[in-house]
Amino acid sequence: MTKLQTFLATVSAISSIGMTDQAYGQPSIPDDQVIRNVVLVHGAFADASGWRGVYEDLAERGYKVTMVQNPLTSLADDVDATNRALNRQDGPTILVGHSWGGTVITEAGVHPKVAGLVYISALSPDAGETTAQQYDGFTSPPEFVLDVGEDGFGFVAPDSFKAGFAHDVGDADAAFMRDAQVPINMEVFGTVLENAAWRSKPSWAVIATEDKAFAQDMLHHMAERIGAKVTEVSASHAVFMTQPAVVADTIDEAARESVLPAN
Template sequence: MTSTAGITNVVLVHGAFADGSGWRGVHDRLTQRGFRVSIVQNPLTSLEDDVAATRRVLDLQDGPTILVGHSWGGTVITEAGVHDKVAGLVYVAALVPDAGEDSNQLYEGFAETPDFVIDVGDDGYGFHNHAAFQQGFAADASDADAAFLRDSQVPINMAVFGQTVSQAAWRQKPSWAVFGTEDRAFDQAMLRHMAERAGATITTVPGSHAAYATQADAVAEVIVSAAENAGTAAL
């Protein structure tokens, strides 16, 4: 089975405290349905570096593409998504800044998330606390899957959250958003506010912040819907 709209390319962008391996379930489901899926490996060193890594993968696509970002990856796709091959955006438990905003600003006015614990080293790079990882990041994962996500995480330069987005692709491209009702990284009101501001079609799932990995069926369905509708979606 393939996409009925002719969009068969999907690029997946991971977020902070993660790497591309968490997308395996989504990758498998989409490739089984005829999609060509590429996974970006963000260096997590700066917004500029992560956007550049994403653009390199977009340059390799052979036609219209759905660009998908999880968590910090939402900021990355917001900047990188103006690429001419991007037909639509999918935000998975993701940050959705506007042009002129940095990611830190998106938290203002929303509830804190005490279960999401970040340990920052002297070099300014942060890891999600290992003892709190499953509870804060992947509460709906099995112990084994949560341990793998924990152990494969990549530290992020915490300065990236203060780096300003220069352009917001969602102002030009149709958007979709999917997030878990048990997300402990972001306040639910924050997730909904960002998605609604972007005019995204919203789907919620009974999942954690790691919904990109733990709710792969639902996330894949949203991506398929984006591929089928990006060409006709009204901004």
């Protein structure tokens, strides 16, 4: 092979790599798509860093993504944190909540900038209900064990953290998540909601079929009651971390299909 042939072959190979990367990259959202903002709300025993994979996926598509850091001290405090994020959005927004974050987006989702709601293995009380009432009539899986301190803040028990919260991650990652837990004030589950955004906003739900924090019939009951379009995926309760592509696809679908909020 001559030097010219070698050079041309190298250029061709590099071009092919670039085309392959582009082919496997996330599709960009259309220039004329109106809903381009996403706000992500984490649940109990976690923080916003768990959304990293979802964030990167959506950002690659062209979305502006904001993550809320919930203090987990009261429903009002978490709603305030979410509203601060929503106030900073420059247009209509998809509001996403995982687990306890579902209660937060149910209350905060009446914000005028919210166009749609996405529940990720999440709770969804009605106005006038408490989060604790969502468990009535359902038996929680035995793997999910809480350790509540004298101050009323709860953790997932260390010995059962991986089995109950994130059995589909490696031991090292599960250990880090266990030791990085953010405790929640257990009194939040007894707080009565004033609003139920899902009554006026379209909803989507991702249900993790191997979730050990909630019973499967409880998750499906909640999703059916709010009229959510459901996507099931094989994952633990940490589905927001372990299945970021499925979560991002659902959020993208919500952004494309939601009706713009009234001015």
